Amino acid sequence: MHKWHSIYVHAIIIYIMAKLMTQTEVQLDPQGRLVIPAQLRRLLGFESGDSLIARTEDGRLILEKAGTIKQRLKNRFAHLPQTTSLAEELIADRREEAKRETSER
Numbered sequence: 001m002h003k004w005h006s007i008y009v010h011a012i013i014i015y016i017m018a019k020l021m022t023q024t025e026v027q028l029d030p031q032g033r034l035v036i037p038a039q040l041r042r043l044l045g046f047e048s049g050d051s052l053i054a055r056t057e058d059g060r061l062i063l064e065k066a067g068t069i070k071q072r073l074k075n076r077f078a079h080l081p082q083t084t085s086l087a088e089e090l091i092a093d094r095r096e097e098a099k100r101e102t103s104e105r
Contacts, residue, residue: 053066
């Protein structure tokens with residue numbers, strides 16, 4: 001039983017450390033700036049001089065590198081054939097919609 005207790009305690013310590021590394025309190029200075037703690041910057045791969053994209057989602061502030069966003073979009077549309085042009089499809093859809101609106105008048 002002693003061995004299992006040790007494994008359990010070790011698992012709890014790992015869990016707590018992971019939570020501490022991904023969640024920490026930060027303070028805004030009078031100019032509205034905040035410092036991202038070094039451990040979070042390392043975890044996220046943020047380096048000095050990086051440009052981050054800031055957005056809000058459900059009342060939360062989200063900071064991401066532009067490359068992270070681009071990769072997520074590439075992954076989202078990876079299933080589309082390379083010959084597919086979403087812009088051309090959108091233009092064609094809008095033209096069809098305009099024709100329908102004109103014929104309904």
